[in-house]
Amino acid sequence: MSGKVFALVDGNSFYCSCERVFQPELSRRPVIVLSNNDGCAVARTPEAKALGIKMGAPFFQIRDLCKREGVAVFSSNYALYGDMSRRMNDIYHRFAPEVEVYSIDESFLDITGIAADRTAYGQEIRQTVRQWTGIPTCVGIGPTKTLAKLANRTAKNVPALKGVCDFTNADQREALLPPIPVGDLWGVGKATAEKLKANGIETVGQLRAMNPRHARQLLTVVGERMVLELNGVLCLDLEAAPPTRKGMAVTRGFSRPITTLDEMCEAIAAYATRIGEKLRQHGLAAVHGQVFMHSSPFAREPWIHRSRAFAPIEATNDTHELIRLATRAGREAWKDGYRYAKAGIILTELVAAADVQRGLWGAAERDHQQKLMTALDAVNRRYGRGSLVPAAAGLKRGWGTRFEMRSGRFSTSWGEMPIVSGHDGSDTQRPQPARRTP
DNA sequence: TCTGGGGTCCTAGGACCC
DNA sequence: TCTGGGGTCCTAGGACCC
DSSP: OOSOOEEEEEETTHHHHHHHHHOGGGTTSOEEEEOGGGOBEEEEOHHHHHTTOOTTOBHHHHHHHHHHHTOEEEOOOHHHHHHHHHHHHHHHHHHOSEEEEEETTEEEEEOTTTOSSHHHHHHHHHHHHHHHHOOOEEEEEESSHHHHHHHHHHHHHOGGGTTEEETTSHHHHHHHSTTSBGGGSTTOOHHHHHHHHHTTOOBHHHHHTSOHHHHHHHHHHHHHHHHHHHTTOOOSOOOOSOOOOSOEEEEEEEEEEEOSHHHHHHHHHHHHHHHHHHHHHTTEEEEEEEEEEEEOSSSSSOOOEEEEEEOOSSOBOOHHHHHHHHHHHHHHHOOTTOOEEEEEEEEEEEEEGGGOOOOSSOHHHHHHHHHHHHHHHHHHHHHOTTSSOOGGGOSSOTTOOOOTTOOOOTTTOGGGOOBOOSSSSTTOBOOOOOOOOO
């Protein structure tokens, strides 16, 4: 065994739970949250799963079912989910010295040597998070991340565990782990599961017993690491400090097809604006990127996918420069006569903005632009993203992403905060759904 | 009519170099 | 008869994750 102890805490049906926190009357109703553009279901409560709503189900296919069964349907509200996630992580830091934020609803805690009774400690974490944020969670504990992940999944699936499963406990581990289907393991997707099945391996117990060298031959180092981690050998350590990122992207489907170059340029400029914000937020600058656009892979119409690379003379995070480069690449990539369903900007090489190699000329101009960007970001932080946008990014945005069922930004916007009156909260008023003022 | 977005890691293969 | 070998870097594509 590794000598370390990790706990993986994750929010149950996280996006749905966030909605329920602010609308408690939803607690007994099935709830789902949709992806961008209200495209498909990406979060479902157990009640919604029981109705047969699958992960990734296109909304237009389940719309009738939702209506019939009284499912509460929401567009994604990232302002809300991101804020709830931050609150949960603040709490985790009270329980562990090192926390790795793995995703918006999952964090690994290093709880090595902290508690003698780990199950009780896990329960304490759950109760605190529940009480302080309203979000229900499950906790999985193990000597490696892979085992903690598996324990977390088991905590979810075995009600008798009451939300905490400890795979550092040999009795619990040997009773519950071996029969788990190998496809449920972290890192085993469809292709790997089929490969393993062809080799006679269908359960986690069988995979754990595999010779690591054999696993490497079959599944590269990734498979070898899985086998070792299942046996308590640490291969993936906690990463408390997020590593510098390698790439960045803003890609989005349109709410209706785009057929004119003007609109395409508007969309690309809007995405360039957003990626500029993201770059500055992370203190990064782009060295190399590309623009792409394609038609719908679902529609029965001619398929087209076009892309063009771009590179600034020196690394940049300036919105106007990014718009100039990206729209130029977009014009080069554009081909008339198609119905484009999606476009995006992908930056493949980033550097720290502070390290950018400066050219000899144009220092005054750069300085001016930098001040302008700082002011732009300040305004948008103060008044909400999109309050101040470059004209090129468009104001009408007929192609803009749909969020027709979005709840309020209850926890991050004064204007949308829920108002409670009375003694028992029974007449809690809800504000109007978020609406962007032009 | 309507099917998400944003990441990571790994490998193979080609180009290039000495 | 007989035409090296090993290293690095880059890119594309596959697989996986939430």
